Amino acid sequence: MAGRIHMSIKEIKLMANTIRQDVIRMLLEAKSGHSAGSIGLADIFAALYFHVMYHDPKNPEWEGRDRLVLSNGHVCPVFYATLANAGYFPKEELLTLRKLGSRLQGHPHKGSLPGIENTSGSLGQGLSIAAGMALVAKRENKRWRVYCITSDGEHNEGQVWEAAMLAAKYKLGNLTAIMDRNNIQIDGFTEDVMPLEPLAEKYRSFGWNVIEIDGHNVREIIDACERSRAVFNKPTMIIAHTIPGKGIPYMEFLSEWHGKPPTKEQADEAIKLLEEERKEIEEER
């Protein structure tokens, strides 16, 4: 059915937990891929697909759908797991990630899998694509919105700032970008590789509405997306502070986990920890 999948906060938290477990299993099976960023984005993806966005898993091309552009394509395990749990394709297929003949390419490819709006993998390109979509919607008075997931590290790329200028110029109030501010990139901490701060001030000075949130707090994620809908004349950047590898202590905060998969033992431990977390969520009121 076209519309929102209106899960409660608790249901979304459980869904994020499911997605994290799926990501661990996928990466273990694939023997390569990006762990930390994928795990860290689970709450945001769960909130978007199971509460915020209008979409229809049975009709991925529904004209009135909200569009999600994933710019930092390397975190696609969390994207694929979210799409499968929402019903875009069978969950069994998740374990084919990165294998020959799979629809789950190492980086997302539009046309390979239902629900993918853009091809990504080369960083810094998604915000431009999202802005192009939002511009059409604005000029043609469409009601759908565009969401763009972008990483902090890819803000090293100049193109992101070109897109930021354009989105402000055309007053794209129908564009909500969410930056995964997890502070790591391949060679280390973002502020060591190429300092990005003050990010909020930068975006404000570029003419954006900026909201900073805890990217693991589902209520804050939903609230920020709702607030962005109320700003008509400016695009919104939600800077979501996240912990890379969130919920899996041996992975948390470490840039070395940017681009590697867990071993069998590590995966078993991660699943055990996530099962414990799941029980805690279930016991919440």
Next chain:
Amino acid sequence: MEKAASRDGFGKGLVELGEKNPNVWVLTADVSESARTHWFQEKFPKRFVQVGIAEQNMAGVAVGIASCGKTVFISSYGVFNPGRNFDQVRVSICYNNANVILHGSHTGLTVGPDGATHQALEDIAITRVLPNMVVVVPADFEEARKATIALGERGGPAYIRTCREKFPLVTTPETPFEIGKANVYRKGKDAAIFAIGPMVYESLKAAEMLSKEGIDCAVVDCHTVKPIDRKAVVEWAKECGLIITVEEHQINGGMGSAVCEVVGEEYPCRVLRHGMHDKFGESGSPEELLRKYELNADGIAKKVREGMKMKR
């Protein structure tokens, strides 16, 4: 002889397309007047986007617009589009198979006084290597107009290359144009000159000069560099046993290379590639530059004579 610039043909073609198809959009990177997209802008402001000097962003924005069912042209100078934004063209446009058509204006040596930085001489090589891409280099104003309309109707990914300078018209509104089908403007038995862009006119002039020396040249307008007209290449290889390729582009990787690939695979014969011989250009008037780098009728005739000697 009547002269006109191929960039003007592109601009006129865009307006015609825009009138026929409400889903055609045009983006510019701060060169709307010189690349002739301003005519479209005047008529269809709601389908025109000024992105500023940001060719990478332009490519991405176009992909977003195209994903909403539009046919999108992105226009700048060839050195920047596809020169500056190759990665965006590769991943966001070609791998995405997006309905985006690149327009490279001010290509070749004939940009003239602006010098080497602005003379696109590598753009054909870097576009024709990309999967899903079509590459068209119109010979003159009329052909540029027709090619623009044909590409708009076909859809992207594609690249169309035009020039700043006015050149004599070699085609008429009635001359047929079909993507992927080379046009033969002169038949001959001794050598076949495959040319693109303004080199078609120069080659026709060269063929005229050579006929007085008893050398009978065919001249083929090979406007579609990808997919190249393999049938025409083989046919003329068989007919003449000698092919001269002429382009305002590096000899490595351009139309000449494409011809060699076909000949090498299907009907080996001698091919002499003429164009920029692994050099950058420089400032000068278009005419002076074409003379210096032997890309005028005299230079082309000289190349044909070289080929004829090797043949005998």
